[in-house]
Amino acid sequence: RLGGAQGKQDDYIAAFGGVQHFEFRADDSVRTAPIPLSRAAREELSDHLSLFYTGITRKADGILRSQSQRTEQNIPTLERMRALAVDAREAIVHHDWPALGAVMDEGWALKRGLTDGISTAEIDGWYGRAKAAGALGGKITGAGGGGFLLLLHPPERSHQIAAALAPMARLPIRITPEGSRILFVGR
Template identity: 40%
Template sequence: MIITRTPFRISLAGGGTDLAEFYAREEGAVVSFAIDKYMYITVHPRFEKTIRVSYSKTEIVDRPDDLEHPIVREALKTTGIDSHIEIISMADIPANTGLGSSSSFTVGLLHALWSYKGKRVGAEDLARQACAIEIERLKEPIGKQDQYIAAYGNLRQIRFLPNGLVRTKALSVKPAVRRALADNLLVFYTDMTRRASDILSEQKRQTADKMSVLKAMRDMADELARVLEKGQKLDRVGEILDQSWALKKSLAPGITNPRIEELYDDARKAGAIGGKILGAGGGGFLLLYAARGRQGAVRRALSSLRPLTFALEPRGSVIAHRN
C-alpha cells in the first residue's frame, strides 16, 4: 500500500499569467506557497482484476477507459496500470475552494501510482505530467502554477516562458521574514464554492483584451518576490495584494460578487492592508494581510466566517506511507 501526501497552496500574486493565452506572448510569473493542508491518495493492490476508485463516489470498472473520473482515468493510462488496483482519495479541505485541490490530486495520484510501480519520479516530472493530463488531454482551462507548487512545495517564484518551459525557484527568504509573512496572513472560508473552470474559461477568452492588466499583475508578482527576499517593508505585501485584487476583478465576470465585496470592504475598514479571493475567484477562501495589532479587529469584522489556520509547508508531494 502506498499513501502520498500532497500540499494545497496559497497563491499570492501573478495568477492568470500562468495561462498559455498569456505566457505564449509574454513571460508569466507567480509567487505561491504550499501550506500544511493536504490531499491524501492511497493506492492498494486489489485481489479482483477490476479497478476500484473511491472519492466523493465509488467506481468499480474493468478498465481505465470505463472510469468516469477523468484525472484517474488519464493517470492510469500515463502510468500503464490497467487492473488489480484500488485508489482512495481524502483531503483536508473541500474541492472548489481556491487552494489548488485538483492539481494536488493529480500530482499526488501520479506520485502514488509511480511509486506503486516501483519507480521514483521527481517533482519536475510529476508537475509536467500533471499539466499534460489536466491541460493537454482534458483541456481544462487552467494554468500551470498549481501543479508545480504541489510537486515542489515551499515558497516559490514560478516563471512561465513563451516556449512552454517552466522555471521555478524557492525564494531566499530569511526565517524571521517567513514567520512574519505567515503571522500577517489571515484566511477565512466564505462558505461559497465555485468551479474554477467556469471563470477561467471566460478569462481565457478575454486574455487578448487584458494583456496590459496581466502584465501589471506579473510585474507585481516579481516585486512581491523582491520584497520577500529583501525582508524589508513587509507591509508592501498587503499593498500588492490589494492592487492585484483590484486588477484581477477586471479579468472576467464572476471573479467577485456583492458578498465578496462586502467582506473585503469590512476587512479593510477593520485594518487589513489588502487581500484577495484565492484561486479563480467567485468564492472559496478569502486571504487577507493584516499587521498583528489589527488582526483582532479583522477577525471580529469577519466573525461570521470560519478562519483557516495554516503554516507554510516546505515540502511538495511526499510518500507518507509504504508497505
C-alpha cells in the same frame, strides 16, 4: 487531461511548497525560483497572513475559460500583474509587509477586472470590511468566485479582521518549506 480549464499556480505551489517565484512562459514551460527565507522570516510572514473560507464553492473552469477568451484584451492588465509579481518578490525578500500588502491589493483589483465572476458583491463586501479592520491587501485564492480569502495584515490586527468577517472561520496557515503533505488527524 481533466476535461476542464484549470490554472497552474495552485498545482505548482502545492508541489514545491515554501515561497516561490514562478515564471509561466509562452512555450508552456515554467521557471521556478525559490525565494530564500529563514525559518524566522517564514514565521514572520505567516504571522501576517490569515485565510478565511468563504463557504462558496464553484467550478473554476467557467471563470478560467472566460478569462482565457479575453486574454488579448487583457494583455496590459496581465503585463502589470506580471510586474507586480516581481514587486511582491522584492517585498518578501526585504520583509516589507506594507509594500507586499499594496502589491496584493493592486493585484486583486486587477484580477477582479479580468472577467466576470472572479468577485461578487458579497466577496467585495468581505474584502472591504477586512481592509477597514486593518488588512493591507488580499485576494480570493485560485480562479476566484469563492473558495478562500487570503489576507495580509499586521499581526496585531488579526482579531479585528476575524471579528469583521464573522461568522467566517479563520483557518490556520503556516508557510513551510515542504510541498504538499498528507496529515492524518485522529483515528
